[in-house]
Amino acid sequence: PCAVEDEQPNYSGFGYLVSGLAEAGYVALSVNINAENTFGFGEPVPGERLAQLLRAHLVALETASAGGENGFGVALNGRADLSRIALAGHSRGGENAYWLTHQQEWDVFPQGNDSIAGILLVAASPATFFLETSDTPQAQVLPNCDGDVIGLDGQLFYEHNRLDESHTAWMTSVVLARANHNHFNSILRGDMAPQHSEGDRPDCDTLIEPEAQRQFLVDYAVDFLTVLFGEDADAVGQAQRNLGLDVTAVAPSELYGLPARVAFQPPADKRQTLFVPRTADEQTTNLLGGTVTAENVDTTFCPDRFYSPESMPGTEACHRVNVIVPGQPAHAVLAWSAPGAAWRLGLPEGQGDLSGYTTLSLRVVADPLTMTEPPLFSLQLTDTAGNTAVVTLSPDEPALQLPEGAVREDEFLPAGVFRGIVPLLTLHVPLADFAGVDAAQVSEVAVLFDQTPSGAIFLADVAATRP
Template sequence: MRRLLAAALLAPLAATMLVTGTAQAAPAEVPDPLVNGSHEVSEAPYNLGDTAYTPPGFAKPVELAGQVYYPKDATKGPYPLVVFLHGRHSTCMSAPTGGNPSLAWPCTDGRLPIPSHLGYAYAARSLASHGYAVISISANGINAVDNSDAQYGMVARGHLTLKHLDLWRDWREQAGAPISQESVRSFDFGKVGLMGHSRGGEGIVRAVELNSQRPTPYAIKAILPLAPTDFHRRIPLNLPVGTLIPTCDGDLSDLQGVHYYDDARYTDANDIGVHSIFTVIGANHNYFNTNWTPSSGLAGAWDDWRSSNTSSQCHPSQSTRLSEEKQRDAGNGYLGSFFRHYLGGETAFAPLWRGEIGTPASIAATVLVSYHSPSVNNRRLDVNRFAAADSHQVNQLGGQVTLGGTLTTKLCGGTPSTADASCLNTKQSSRQREPHRGYGTLGVAAQRLVWGHISDTLSNTIPLAHQDIRKFAAVRFRAAVDFTDPANPAGVAQDLQVVVTDRAGGKATVPVSQFGKHLDYPHVPPGSADVIPHFLFHQVRVPLSAFTGVDLSRVDSVYLAFNKTPKGAIAVADLTFSD
């Protein structure tokens, strides 16, 4: 089953407090996501044994162990419940030095388990301070043998996640919990969120699928795959999915997690889920987990960025590479605000997650957010997906597409895996270079646009039936700058204008650079081979409020005007009006 059904519809949302984000244009205010909440936090370990549970279909038994973080005052609940699942890592280390990592389970000869599940304590404590219960679970037993499993342990990880929920649900009514029964009963099983890192990210996607097959499923309301694998191209639908992508991921250097967003966009016209992808520039794979980070001193902890190219933006010597602290601040701020918004109903975070503002000022990183709203309930109107060979002639609404001046266009990306389908001028087709490519399955089909004069345009006519766009908040499209094409001067950001016209001849023009850094030229290091840069799509969002002097109830066209730079080459996809 490729399409996954959430157990319940999204919960209604409610608003709360404020602090500023970085400016783009009249930015909305959101809470500072790094400020702790008012709840005093308690925590406790639990361990039912190294071989306490055998996931269905898995070859060996695994541990049932974890750490729970929760607000101390149970009377102020109920508290939404979030489960954290770590990824694949070494499982055992020498005692007492913490060295000599190995991949075995259970640990023998006096060796100790590596506590990967404790590496997210900073994020768990922060969430708990805001009124959430967090259970971070250990999956060492799966990691030890998952490469011998046909599903690489993904189904087992899903079963393990649900088993821990079963434990805590049972502890509400019977003895055995590591904390008071009053505290357990303050956990809200009607609002459950899941976060999974690396293979844990794919594991929580499987948990959603397995949960939907249960007679009495849990109310899983939101999931966050963090630097995730996507070996099997599962597509979670009908709930908010926020995928974190670190650009300096040396473990999953093909950034395959982008497909959770890409594949879900148009899979089901009735999908009620919100899909977001947030790209953290300069972050690696491991530093989101403190116990996988070299400063921890634990076995197996390392900087996964392995390139020796000191000119790479990902090399630790470069200012573009995030430190451990800055990376975790970004992870904590976006992870926490995601669950506080979509699980806890703090709608003050909506501008951040809709891409209306830049990175919050307290986070010393650049984070670019793409947001795909549901097509149901009039929240999104697709103008041009740029996904078909004739999408430079007719758009999704049946309107005419017109190329003006010297502009040329060519379909690229998508399913074909040949070099000819590359969106790059210099064919460098590879999973690392073009993460959005399909390679035999789904992928992002786009139009490669090349212009050579400031009069060049690409216009989409809006048919009469869709001329009133006042119910939407913004025009959006995804774009990526071709760093292999000399039409784009090295190191110089690209720019263009979005133009909206009405049926009375009114016209409003807005430069996209006014609203973010999404068309920045990627850092291209000289010297030895490097998987940086990636050809990554980022979403450009221009609020409709910026288009003054035009009648948004009688819109005739929306077009891209390439009059900000004399020449350029980009790929574009997903032109929409949305919330």
């Protein structure tokens, strides 16, 4: 093992978070897992040291809370409920937290894996290409100017679960503007590869103060835990609004006073998914079995993960090699060249009862290689009696803003390269705004490209949702 004077105590850099959670009434631990990430303690299989360390701490905590031996230095008798645990991890620790929710090889949690109520992943770094589904509530904080996990690859944990039909838990991710990777840890210096104008990232020239970035994480974590464990309905509702999880509200452009943008997928029992897409079949038939119709719209299915037009012909419009879409999700590209274009989801008879929902939610972003202005469009609902209603989306919708960055020429890529992050974001439209349409008898949901004359969007999700 490293000499004590040589070992970097990364865990201590989250002392501020532990203190903030303790002040909010939680028992919180920041665990030194260096032994998992060095050969100084031998070369076990991956995860073994992590499992041993975490179990040792949790067993000790359980003992102290039961009135037994207490080496933690604070009074803990009767304080800790180990049937209700949340895990948080930064960088590679984010992947560790995710893995712990579904691993079965080691007995880590005194009251079993079912005691894990949720995971908070901060600037997470996935190192494993093949993921298992984790049906656990998940929140992600993605720093837009991450100089370590530059592509915000932790979003992969969200996108993987989104494509699994068996996944039922809610998930959210927030892209925090002008935040970097290392400032979440109070003992670390700046990032190894800082993002700034020299790398065509002028949006990252001025970062938020490290203390403000860490306070954001404290505030976010406290509200996340309130949503998981809160018993007061009003407090839980306020925490959901603070996190940007209220589907009845306009999607936020900031959280806790800082510029931030949100993606959110409600739990399965609070959404009726109409479009994901998981496969190319959804270009013609939606998840309810209805017909998908494109009128003067060029549609392209973009599978998840990384590829190029050479390795996967026909995906040129996906721009996988030209732009960074966090998590490299499966999505569709909808491109139009003149006003009057439309993309329609038909709902079969007996499948169009949306009256139990409050909101029509989409996850979308402008294609930055195509758009020079926000892609404004309208949504239309039609019922079986032929009644229609159109809602034109607000130009202030965060999901419709052009991603910050710049297009640069590239000698190998004729379309150029976009220097910036292109996250798919959620927008909400109240179903009540579609006046005159019977929500119990909806026959069609349509996207009308009636505002911006031409352009292209990436579309990942369409669903009816409720709080």
